[in-house]
Amino acid sequence: xxxxxxxxxxxxxxxxxxxxxxxxxxxxxxxxxxxxxxxxxxxxxxxxxxxxxxxxxxxxxxxxxxxxxxxxxxxxxxxxxxxxxxxxxxxxxxxxxxxxxxxxxxxxxxxxxxxxxxxxxxxxxxxxxxxxxxxxxxxxxxxxxxxxxxxxxxxxxxxxxxxxxxxxxxxxxxxxxxxxxxxxxxxxxxxxxxxxxxxxxxxxxxxxxxxxxxxxxxxxxxxxxxxxxxxxxxxxxxxxxxxxxxxxxxxxxxxxxxxxxxxxxxxxxxxxxxxxxxxxxxxxxxxxxxxxxxxxxxxxxxxxxxxxxxxxxxxxxxxxxxxxxxxxxxxxxxxxxxxxxxxxxxxxxxxxxxxxxxxxxxxxx
Numbered sequence: 001x002x003x004x005x006x007x008x009x010x011x012x013x014x015x016x017x018x019x020x021x022x023x024x025x026x027x028x029x030x031x032x033x034x035x036x037x038x039x040x041x042x043x044x045x046x047x048x049x050x051x052x053x054x055x056x057x058x059x060x061x062x063x064x065x066x067x068x069x070x071x072x073x074x075x076x077x078x079x080x081x082x083x084x085x086x087x088x089x090x091x092x093x094x095x096x097x098x099x100x101x102x103x104x105x106x107x108x109x110x111x112x113x114x115x116x117x118x119x120x121x122x123x124x125x126x127x128x129x130x131x132x133x134x135x136x137x138x139x140x141x142x143x144x145x146x147x148x149x150x151x152x153x154x155x156x157x158x159x160x161x162x163x164x165x166x167x168x169x170x171x172x173x174x175x176x177x178x179x180x181x182x183x184x185x186x187x188x189x190x191x192x193x194x195x196x197x198x199x200x201x202x203x204x205x206x207x208x209x210x211x212x213x214x215x216x217x218x219x220x221x222x223x224x225x226x227x228x229x230x231x232x233x234x235x236x237x238x239x240x241x242x243x244x245x246x247x248x249x250x251x252x253x254x255x256x257x258x259x260x261x262x263x264x265x266x267x268x269x270x271x272x273x274x275x276x277x278x279x280x281x282x283x284x285x286x287x288x289x290x291x292x293x294x295x296x297x298x299x300x301x302x303x304x305x306x307x308x309x310x311x312x313x314x315x316x317x318x319x320x321x322x323x324x325x326x327x328x329x330x331x332x333x334x335x336x337x338x339x340x341x342x343x344x345x346x347x348x349x350x351x352x353x354x355x356x357x358x359x360x361x362x363x364x365x
Contacts, residue, residue, distance in 0.1 A: 001034045004047075004168035006074065010093070010100045012128045013082065022157035026135050026150025029091070031083045035163035042159050046166040053081040057090050057108050059345050064113040067120065070106075079106055082127070085147070087111065094122065105130040112143035119143075174351055182333055182350050188225060191329045194351070198358040201231030204246025211245060216277065219244075220302045222325050223285065232365060233358040236332060238342060239294070241286045242365050252365075256284055256293060260310070272316055273297070273308070282310060292340030311339035 002008055016023065017033035024030055034046040054072040061069035071078040077096030084090055088110045093103040105123045113119035121142045123130050133139050138148025157163075181194035212218045232243030242249055257275045260282065264271035276283035276298050283305075284295035291312040296305035297319060306319035307327060317339060320327055330336035332354040337343030344350060359365055 001166070001168065005080075007080070007095060008100050010103060010127055012101065012126070020154065020156065022160045022163055023154055024157050025131060025154050026148070027153060028086050028147075028150050029083055029131070029134060030085070030157055031131075032081075034166040035160065036166045037160050037163045039162075044160055044163065047169060050081055053084070053090055054079070055345065055348070057081075058347065060110070060113050061108065061119060062345070064116050064119055067113075067118045070120070089141075089147070093127070102126055107141070107147070109142040112141070115143060117143040178351055178354070182354075186326070186329070188222075188229065188325055191226075191325060191332075192229065194329070194332060195235075195354050195356050197230045197356070198233075201227070201229060202233065202243060202359050202361075202363075203227060203231050204243040204249065206245035206247070208245065211249070214250060217298065218302050219285075220296065220305055220324065222303070222323055226325055226328075230356055231358055232363075233356050234289075234365075235328065235356050236353050237355065237357070238288055239286060239328075240289065240365050243359050243363070244285070253284055256287075257282070260293075270316070273310065282308065284310070288312075288340050288342075290340075294340065309338060309340040314339035 016031065022031065022033050022035055032046060032049060035044065036046060037044045058069040058072060061067055073080040073095060077094075079092035080095050081090055081092050090108040090110075092106045092108070093100075094106050095103055097103055103126055105125060105127060107121045107123070109119045109121065119142050121140065123133075123139055125133065130139070134148040135150045135152045136148070138146035138150070141147055177193050178196075181190050184190065185193060208218075208224060227241070227244055230241075232241050232246075234240045242252055260271060260273075261275050264273075264275070274281040276295075280297050280299040282293075282295050283298040284293045286294040288294075293310040293312075295308060295310070296302075297308055298305055307322070307324055308319045309317065311317065320338065322330065322336075327336065327341075331341050332350060334344035334348065334350045344353060
């Protein structure tokens with residue numbers, strides 16, 4: 001683990017991790033250790049948690065202007081996450097000092113960030129003294145209040161009962177073609193260079209003509225070409241394309257549209273789109289993990305159908321300015337975002353987030 005990080009960690013942390021594993025301290029602070037657990041609702045991967053915590057905290061700090069985020073590991077001397085509170089505060093070491101056992105603890109206070117108050121507090125004490133203070137008199141939080149005093153308890157983390165040791169992932173080599181595709185090329189050729197498609201795209205076992213017959217219309221040619229190349233799956237761990245040629249595709253679309261029609265009847269000003277098969281009706285084919293729906297306004301030539309998002313947490317916007325493949329490519333490159341398509345942070349590497357995971361017969365979608 002230390003070789004993967006390129007850092008020697010505090011001896012106190014290694015002793016706690018070795019003796020206890022993942023730990024719930026004072027019924028409020030989770031001390032995370034390098035472990036992994038599989039499961040639909042209790043999945044945990046320490047390496048992914050570390051990376052995601054650094055990224056999400058960096059973005060949250062940037063969203064609380066003018067409080068620019070500090071550097072995070074692997075930047076030299078950057079903050080390194082070790083824990084989380086039940087109110088989603090994040091706990092870090094400041095690794096800029098030469099002695100890991102003296103690294104001070106730094107907290108990112110989520111409530112302060114939400115209030116646009118400087119969310120950062122440096123405690124000037126290393127891990128053992130900071131934990132002792134939490135269960136003693138407590139320590140101040142940015143913007144007021146205190147973390148603690150907490151109950152003097154330490155028990156194994158309840159949501160990680162079957163955790164096993166985490167193993168560093170193998171090194172990732174990024175092909176020059178992928179790196180070049182961030183800025184070069186267009187259309188499906190550039191997309192496949194940036195995100196290599198699966199060897200066997202998962203489409204669901206049916207055929208396009210049968211689907212078109214059941215729909216009563218063909219679908220846009222660029223959608224068919226994209227699906228023939230990639231199949232159903234999830235892009236950038238965010239955008240889920242339903243599997244088009246399996247039996248449940250039409251049922252999923254019909255169910256979603258039934259919900260939309262009910263919402264439109266109850267709140268017509270917030271749901272202005274007609275629903276397919278009405279002329280120009282919204283016909284969904286994909287959704288985000290946050291519940292945004294993506295589809296077309298289906299009227300006339302399918303190859304001219306406008307692409308549109310029905311956002312879950314925003315007002316209905318107009319059709320998107322580009323077609324499906326160009327929109328997907330620009331989003332993955334970090335050049336386009338809209339409600340329902342979360343933007344990359346300016347410090348993100350687009351290649352890292354330009355991913356596609358294919359569905360299987362066992363997948364919900």
